[in-house]
Amino acid sequence: MRVMTEILEGPTAIATGVDRLTNGQLVAFPTETVYGLGADALDGDAVAKVFALKGRPATNPLIVHVSGIRMAKTVVAQWTQEAELIAKAYWPGPVTIVLAKADCVPGIVCANGDTVAVRCPAHPCALALIEAFGKPIVGPSANPSGRISPTTPEHVADGFGDADLIVIDGGHCRAGIESTVVDLTGEVPKVLRPGIVGAYAIGETLGKPVECVTQQAEGSVARSPGIVGSHYQPKTPTRLVSTESLASVDESVVLIAWSIDTHPANGSLISMPSELGAYASAIYRALHDADKVGGEEIWIEEPMDGSSTKDQAIRAAIMERLGRATHG
Structure with missing residues (x-):
């Protein structure tokens, strides 16, 4: 029997999604930015399925999606005052925080680096899924690696039409582009990937200047997704x-x-x-x-x-x- 990606909506979709996550399977879910390809962030084998389905390089880390500050604290080594300021100002919302990772986070999530990228999405379906599952979920864009990010469930189905996957239908993503990623591991905060929340706004929240560093240093481990090479590309030139x-x-x-x-x-x-x-x-x-x-x-x-x-x-x-x- 041919397997097909299935689009589901409503409470049944959340319950089915939780069941699949519990069993190490994948679930595509909506956020306010783009649709994410979800798996249990603490299960390295499940996360490996995300990389395999997307064809994603292991050097490109994932963002861990959480239900709020309390859950975020479980995946970082130390929750800092700067992280608290950013989270209270922008969560749930399109800002991702990079901090030193906790030991419970598998290396595959972080490109085998020592940091983890964390955010709380501002979409009721995403929050309902994470809260019902009770654990953090990775959620890179739900599309083949390098191709256009999906902002509707149909985009996901078009990209992964014959995959064993469900898509939770949350409509069109209102923000439409990926989150701002801010690295808080150093003395000077750094925006690693720009988003609709700009570096100036981040700096105002923190009360200090913020540096923009959107190119990865040669030989370094990536701390943010989407900062190396081509992405978001149509098949047409x-x-x-x-x-x-x-x-x-x-x-x-x-x-x-x-x-x-x-x-x-x-x-x-x-x-x-x-x-x-x-x-x-x-x-x-x-x-x-x-x-x-x-x-x-x-x-x-x-x-x-x-x-x-x-x-x-x-x-x-x-x-x-x-x-x-x-x-x-």
Whole structure:
């Protein structure tokens, strides 16, 4: 009998998810950022299935999802005052904290490093699943490694259609891009991966400057996912272009754009909102849709500039994702 990914919703989905997690199986679940591929974070064999299904390099660590501060304290060696400030300000929400890991966390979760990335997601289905399971859950994006992150259950099913997997349907992910990752292990806090919560906001919360370090030092162990090489890529060759470049497009190119209402060469156009928060929420879905058109290329119009500090942070996070989506 052929196995198929199954999309479930409601209380039955949570109960089925808990049963699968308890038995070392995988569950895709919604968060406010993207859908995650969940497994028991304290079971190394279960976590290995996540890497195998995604085709994910073992050097790319996972984020551990928790129900709150109390559970977070069980997976770190020491819960610091800075961690308390960040968690109280942004949890549940799209900020991940990196701290020294507790011994109970398998090395496979952390790329065999000495730190762990932890966050509490702001989605009722994710929180219900973690709370019902009673233990932390790893949750990298529920897609084949390197491909576009999923923001709907259908995106997950498209990526893993013949896998032994259930997807808990929580609708479209409202934030739409992955969390900000902040490393609190050193004297100076470091943003390792940008997100919709910017470094300036993190610094305001901590009352001290925050450094942005989004490139991994050569030979070092990664402390955050998504910081090495290409990610978020469609199968169709993809380019990031300026608004001025749109006039030179031909019919074979699928456009993802916010500043025009029609394709200049009567090809396929996927319209984007100009407001940056809405753009972030929509960009992965737009990439999925564009990839299905079958054009020769996808062109993505750069998002508009942000006027506020908040919008500038969101734009920086979007541009980081689009830079990796069009890399190489």
